[in-house]
Amino acid sequence: MTENFWKDKYPVGVAAEIDPDQFANVQAVLKLSCERFADKPAFSNLGKTITYGELYELSGAFAAYLQKHTDLKPGDRIAVQMPNLLQYPVVVFGAMRAGLIVVNTNPLYTAREMEHQFNDSGAKALVCLANMAYLAEQVLPKTGIKHVIVTEVGDLLPSLKRLLVNSVVKYVKKMVPAYNLPQAVKFTDAIAKGRGQRIDEANPQSGDVAVLQYTGGTTGVAKGAMLTHRNLVANMLQCKALMGANLNEGCEILITPLPLYHIYAFTFHCMAMMLIGGHNILITNPRDLPGTVKELSQWKFTGFVGLNTLFVALCNNEDFRKLDFSALKATFSGGMALQLATAERWQEVTGCAICEGFGMTETSPVVSVNPFQNIQIGTIGIPVPSTQCKVIDDEGNDLPLGSIGELCVKGPQVMKGYWQRQEATDEILDAEGWLKTGDIAVIQDDGYLRIVDRKKDMILVSGFNVYPNELEDVLATLPGVLQCAAIGVPDEKSGEAIKVFVVVKPGASLTKEQVLQHMHDNVTGYKRPKFVEFRDVLPTTNVGKILRRELRDEELKKLGKK
Template structure:
């Protein structure tokens, strides 16, 4: 059977989900943006820190922002602008304002170190940046190595109204001392940009589907951070693909979505920002989702229809008594992404809310959505669901063959209108990432059944090799997460002279009564002997990324340092002469 004829997932689409969608409804993101602003002018677009902004007000600000860029900064279509902002109203204003000016947006994590910021700004050739004052000191340090034409600085309260905004800015800077000293003499205040921009004419640029909209940075399937070139069509296509899957349970002009994942992350950028903007939705922006008590208070007043998040966020919410006691009468869609949703977390979520977490799968290079669990699933199945409409996927074996039988792992490859043009300025990396028209994801997957559901087995880089046997950390984590006294768990491979690698798990406990032997007993019940963790360590807190994903790289580094293991020039551990641990862990 030919590759392009193998589409078992199409039989699993609900009756109201089409196998193909029209990805050319709009010619550019500008068209989509203007469509929603004209259709929903008086609807609230964003809420942040108790302040709201309608689609009409957002459009006025975004056009002023764009006019300033065009008339004062003299930007041209295709110029790059970096946005170094958390989830506050200034982000969508700057984002849509930049796109309206025909610019390419480079999203930057505000928590970056100066060296990380230098790399991204230099690699993207960004001409200017919008930065929140809380992290302007990082930019100041980065400017010792690079130069920018223009800098716009905003304070966290700049979109909270005149009086409240001033009070917020004073409290943040002088009371909480969250704005370290910085000196950027040529920087222009965000409020000045909007005030002066309103006096200039706005000229709509000619933007087509194939023009770049974003340089979205990612580690890719391998190597250092690279800019995935995402076109207007890539994002627009993914919006329509998402609506193809989720649309039947969504209502135009009546959606209230919680945006706890940073909008500079591609998951929230496409789903929370673009999809719900297309629907005229209202988005509750959460600047720091790590503050669970504050988030729960916001939820009570918002009463959402949709919640997107990652495994750790769902786990933290379901551990919160106030959240569990909350009656979220409008909530009808819960989407999980960014990392695998663990079985124990999903089961507790369903028990308390009556809703399943619809796990999705994507990657930056695919704008990002590739597959999702359909809206009509009746139970947790441990899969990432089925490919979204207008998407082709294959699973390719090490010998190059296309795998069609369930249960046999291989590398997942994707083809569709959401797949990036390539990596910016990196032709070799781009060639190595593509297999003909298919993008190689770097993820090991298998068909979970003959109906096209896909199970992610593991990232290639996270695979543990024990005495020649492949051990997949997610399988171990899923088992351990079932224990009621386990809050969080992560499994990694550690060097072993006897078996090449051994399994070690890190666990954050809910109850200190949990012991190593209890964990091993549970694992022996569900796992083959070589998969049972040899080492178990209880820790107080997991290292996490800005969106809440557990940083296994940090856990490995911590482990190697404790064991006195050196890394070679490729960052790989040098195998010790003797096994450096015992069955009781470290």
């Protein structure tokens, strides 16, 4: 598509371009927003709210601790591993203000996954929740991490409540396995030591890396997408332009059930909402539906960011359906395909239509979204401002409108590349800045995009990418496994579920329970298979490559979907 093709596709009042150089870096946006909205609430969790002014003060204290009490230098990597808690934005923005590169880490990672990410990123520091500190204890001796800061769930609550919450989590719910990390510093001590100390505010260049966001890409090896300050600033401005068209500054209350360590929630809640002074209600454990609904009942929320799985679960909850949705004016969906039935049900229950969008870790992440003014269910909307899209054939030739091909994206939100993986970068990103998404799509005459299929074998479980290569590599380490394959099969609840096929070595014996236990011990929850099937042989090409597509086709036939 020519650049001009998109210019007249935007709703009235939405500019076709943003200025990605409007702010020098993320810190500049943070400073401006925390001054403009100093008295406005920024984040709430577990009954406690911090304002933008308090966010700036606390992140400054954390930055000062890092600068005065550690030997960390600008450009060093710091892994942040925690769920949605008030500590998360404090740590992330504090680390950035100290000039560090944030490595977002899933708190559900196994020791094996943590070890790979920490070593690959070269992380020198880790901030983690006490609940997973026992895993850090196992992993740290095998990494270059020198500084460890441990936080407990209630650390930013008022003193009495903090003591109560932390005691309940540790002693009543027994959610903190014993650990021994003598070098660890308590988060509360770090904040206390940093308070009142002068910080040397980092002022990175716009092209400097702000975040290493890990993704499996097209192989099973997790790679760090280098997201620069310019990438993040561009995407927050793009989100504000198209997703924030009917949101008012300093007035919006946004429910935040998706994990902030995931790029979708990270950019939208921590970045884009900062621009408009939004109030983010952090849901620590959205799987606890009764607890989530109870939290929602306390707010006249105006925005909700979720994904298909969560929308389905909530709409099936009787107490959720009784909530007051009179203030809700914006619902955004991403991370996985939004089903038509889900969109219709959500609108019926809440009175609010869902704007579905599309993005990738490598694009910071938002590429396109349905504008409020004209939602087309079944599409992923139009590209956000300053973004070009095209579809290509297998030979890399541009295809005309209405053709089916691989979606490619170009814009200021496209990553710098993969961390220390030039070959992998060259496979996905060309010299002109076009990024191959690996998704098969159609560009309609009206500029709306529709995803048709995925080119790669990636499995999408509740919005999380799962890569068969990784699962097969882990499964192959189980004694007795001769051959194995992993595929995604349709699942009503999670979009897709994982099924593994196993060929057992001659003379060996394996049970389904042994396979599931092995995967449980080595991969995080959403990567674990739901189904196991033993076979004598697996379909392969003439050079022995296992044909996953054939296995998927067989499963779809069984379900009458092919």
